[in-house]
Amino acid sequence: MKAAVDKALLVVVAIFAKLLFMIYKLLAWPVALIALFVVAWLVFLATQGFPEARLLLLGAAAASGYALYHYGDATLPRSVGAGGWASRLSDRFIAWLGTIKFFTSPLCLVEDPGSYRIKGTDIRALVDGDHPLLQPGDILLRGYDGYLDGELIRRTGGAAGAGRYLSHAALYVGPIDGSRDKALAARRLKVMDADGAWRAATDAEKDRVRDDPGYFQAGRQMVIHSMAKGVHVEDILTFVRCDYLIVLRLPEQITLSPEETANQPLVQLANDALSIDERLTQRQTVSRDEIVAAARDSALGRIGTGYDFLFDSCKTFHKFSCSEFVYYCYKSVHRYIGLTPKTHSFAGFFKRVTISPADVYAACDPGGKLTLVWSNVPQDA
Numbered sequence: 001m002k003a004a005v006d007k008a009l010l011v012v013v014a015i016f017a018k019l020l021f022m023i024y025k026l027l028a029w030p031v032a033l034i035a036l037f038v039v040a041w042l043v044f045l046a047t048q049g050f051p052e053a054r055l056l057l058l059g060a061a062a063a064s065g066y067a068l069y070h071y072g073d074a075t076l077p078r079s080v081g082a083g084g085w086a087s088r089l090s091d092r093f094i095a096w097l098g099t100i101k102f103f104t105s106p107l108c109l110v111e112d113p114g115s116y117r118i119k120g121t122d123i124r125a126l127v128d129g130d131h132p133l134l135q136p137g138d139i140l141l142r143g144y145d146g147y148l149d150g151e152l153i154r155r156t157g158g159a160a161g162a163g164r165y166l167s168h169a170a171l172y173v174g175p176i177d178g179s180r181d182k183a184l185a186a187r188r189l190k191v192m193d194a195d196g197a198w199r200a201a202t203d204a205e206k207d208r209v210r211d212d213p214g215y216f217q218a219g220r221q222m223v224i225h226s227m228a229k230g231v232h233v234e235d236i237l238t239f240v241r242c243d244y245l246i247v248l249r250l251p252e253q254i255t256l257s258p259e260e261t262a263n264q265p266l267v268q269l270a271n272d273a274l275s276i277d278e279r280l281t282q283r284q285t286v287s288r289d290e291i292v293a294a295a296r297d298s299a300l301g302r303i304g305t306g307y308d309f310l311f312d313s314c315k316t317f318h319k320f321s322c323s324e325f326v327y328y329c330y331k332s333v334h335r336y337i338g339l340t341p342k343t344h345s346f347a348g349f350f351k352r353v354t355i356s357p358a359d360v361y362a363a364c365d366p367g368g369k370l371t372l373v374w375s376n377v378p379q380d381a
């Protein structure tokens with residue numbers, strides 16, 4: 001008897017919960033509260049003998065009950081017998097509850113927000129085994145469904161085709177050592193002084209970054225990229241929690257054509273990057289391993305650098321957006337890749353000369369110098 005009463009109460013709760021959520025989805029929180037007040041007022045009128053109120057409540061309950069009854073996973077077992085409809089309705093209600101996610105800033109509910117499109121099998125294909133698909137030096141481009149900043153980046157980045165799915169770029173560096181690589185980390189860090197001038201960070205400032213696991217950490221399969229907190233190291237398993245991912249790679253050997261040799265470097269080069277560029281200018285062949293090693297050291301050296309929120313530091317490199325960071329790391333082969341800063345704007349306003357994730361993707365499509373290694377972007381993109 002108690003089980004039957006519990007189930008009946010659950011059915012009542014289910015009907016009204018579904019009804020209120022249907023109203024909420026249509027009208028959002030403020031109006032949903034008004035609707036809740038209206039429902040309470042109708043209940044009061046119904047108790048006072050107004051048949052119209054009773055009819056409205058009955059109709060709303062029937063509609064929400066029908067919607068809930070037919071909602072959910074069709075693989076749920078079908079209940080039979082005299083109380084089968086109640087069992088089915090309560091099962092559907094509990095299944096539906098599992099699809100509701102709440103957020104607090106602002107307070108809202110989302111029905112079936114879904115999960116990331118990148119699945120465990122995808123991740124295993126990228127990182128598992130003795131010869132994982134990902135290789136150090138690969139450029140990672142990712143995107144999400146439903147994030148406002150991603151939509152803004154796509155609309156300002158000149159995105160077309162697969163590029164419209166992408167809002168972030170990063171450099172995969174593979175294993176990071178806790179001793180050698182820690183000494184390289186933040187060695188090129190610059191900070192702004194009280195007068196607004198950029199200066200080289202002190203040893204103490206560099207050590208603070210190196211000792212902060214939020215910026216530097218050792219690991220087997222690591223990514224270095226720039227986000228809101230700045231340039232930092234992140235495990236690949238954290239990075240690939242996304243909806244869309246594209247992997248790009250340089251060829252095994254690189255030799256400049258006569259036309260590419262005639263082009264001038266886009267940024268000032270030094271050390272390994274300068275040496276590679278000089279050899280390429282002399283029409284020598286340089287291996288990908290050498291170029292990746294230089295890019296990796298460049299990435300480590302800039303750990304701790306702030307984020308370029310205004311996307312206007314594509315030449316000075318005191319701050320980095322995500323794409324500007326990848327562009328900086330591969331500065332030794334700019335002439336080969338053909339990756340150049342472009343003017344981007346939003347609806348004709350806020351013009352900036354910068355690099356977008358779509359620009360990086362364009363270096364492989366169509367017929368670009370980068371190879372598309374892996375992608376889960378829809379084929380019709």
